Amino acid sequence: MDKIKNPFSPGAGSPPPELAGRDGILEQAHVLLGRVRQKRPEKSILLTGLRGVGKTVLLNEMERMAREDGYRTILIEAHEEKHLALLLIPQLRRLLFELDRIAGAGDKVRRGVAVLRSFIGAVKVTIGDIEYGLDIEPERGSADSGDLEIDLPNLFLAVAEAAEERQTSVAILIDEIQYLGARELSALIMAMHKMQQRQMPLVLIGAGLPILPGLAGESKSYAERLFSFPDIGPLSEAEANRAIQDPIEDAGERIDPAALREIFRLTQGYPYFLQEWGYQSWNHAVASPITLDVVRETTALVERRLDENFFRVRFNRLTPREKTYLRAMAELGKGPHRSADIADTMGAKITTLGPVRASLIKKGMIFSPAHGEMAFTVPLFDEFMRRAIPDFQSKGTNS
Ligand SMILES: Nc1ncnc2c1ncn2[C@@H]1O[C@H](COP(=O)(O)OP(=O)(O)OP(=O)(O)O)[C@@H](O)[C@H]1O
Numbered sequence: 001m002d003k004i005k006n007p008f009s010p011g012a013g014s015p016p017p018e019l020a021g022r023d024g025i026l027e028q029a030h031v032l033l034g035r036v037r038q039k040r041p042e043k044s045i046l047l048t049g050l051r052g053v054g055k056t057v058l059l060n061e062m063e064r065m066a067r068e069d070g071y072r073t074i075l076i077e078a079h080e081e082k083h084l085a086l087l088l089i090p091q092l093r094r095l096l097f098e099l100d101r102i103a104g105a106g107d108k109v110r111r112g113v114a115v116l117r118s119f120i121g122a123v124k125v126t127i128g129d130i131e132y133g134l135d136i137e138p139e140r141g142s143a144d145s146g147d148l149e150i151d152l153p154n155l156f157l158a159v160a161e162a163a164e165e166r167q168t169s170v171a172i173l174i175d176e177i178q179y180l181g182a183r184e185l186s187a188l189i190m191a192m193h194k195m196q197q198r199q200m201p202l203v204l205i206g207a208g209l210p211i212l213p214g215l216a217g218e219s220k221s222y223a224e225r226l227f228s229f230p231d232i233g234p235l236s237e238a239e240a241n242r243a244i245q246d247p248i249e250d251a252g253e254r255i256d257p258a259a260l261r262e263i264f265r266l267t268q269g270y271p272y273f274l275q276e277w278g279y280q281s282w283n284h285a286v287a288s289p290i291t292l293d294v295v296r297e298t299t300a301l302v303e304r305r306l307d308e309n310f311f312r313v314r315f316n317r318l319t320p321r322e323k324t325y326l327r328a329m330a331e332l333g334k335g336p337h338r339s340a341d342i343a344d345t346m347g348a349k350i351t352t353l354g355p356v357r358a359s360l361i362k363k364g365m366i367f368s369p370a371h372g373e374m375a376f377t378v379p380l381f382d383e384f385m386r387r388a389i390p391d392f393q394s395k396g397t398n399s
């Protein structure tokens, strides 16, 4: 079939041809945006889910919805090595300049810029040199204590007041939130607490791995009252079928029901895998309809591509000890698994595994869905680990 017309879009954050199975969460975002704009209290949304389930796609879609609703938006991606303040400053600066261009009386926008200026001054002391020419005197005493937990709430307040004065609202969207440091996360939570108490028109929508609710809860016990953590999971069979079938039919082609069933069996409804199988099956098919045989013939190729890209990049970042730990998990199957069982499989004492577990959590490879349990953050990673290290010797010989 015509490769140029292939509708599927495997990739990080690439919008799928059919955003299947996400109406509920989009409706939740719609309500949140509507209520915050009217200064009614509503929990911020922090989307959580495994790798490749479509969090970034949803975040982009929610940013689009916010803009359509008249919001001014900021979208950033948190980073292990870059401080939250450094990500926010240039964006807030742009946003304040945008607000400045909206007609309206009052001096809250100017004040916002002055507060940002003093925030930058304080950050400069704690993080190092940054230069963002802001042609205004800093407002001494606002957001310049050098303590992010105090300064960030004050900065958000100044920005929200500026937006309110220009009769607009602000949406801050943050991807990969789990990479924020503990101080940054706690400052962010406190800032949102202040927004909710004062009923300011500033909303936060974030996305991250399933460790996020735990991190937020550890940081501030009231986090669960401020945020809702919708779980973005794999698609049901009906949704997955739509994600594959609708784009094919919209392009004037067809796919057999048996082929759809096979794709669902192989992908287990995980969005990224659906895009890969859809993409390769389309390219492999000589003509409509895409049959079961076509899907079967492409499977080896798709798995090879996934192994070489999606899985391998993560695998290559692991130390030998981390690989052994994950291989032991894989030996036990899909998971989640009890930490004690993993230790057993490795032939190691559970008490010695704390550091390797912690570094795997930090790298975003595993998370703890319940006390004493570990699970993979990457769908089907157990199968990959068994392919990558076929002859695992359990009971310690390999650890
Ligand atoms: N609802 C959906 N239906 C079909 N395909 C989808 C859906 N959501 C996302 N996808 C596809 O899944 C892939 C992964 O999406 P995305 O990058 O948003 O995932 P993610 O959860 O942000 O992953 P990561 O944790 O690795 O950042 C993309 O190719 C996208 O087109």
Ligand SMILES: [Mg+2]
Pocket: 012, 013, 055, 056, 057, 175
């Ligand atoms: Mg993403």
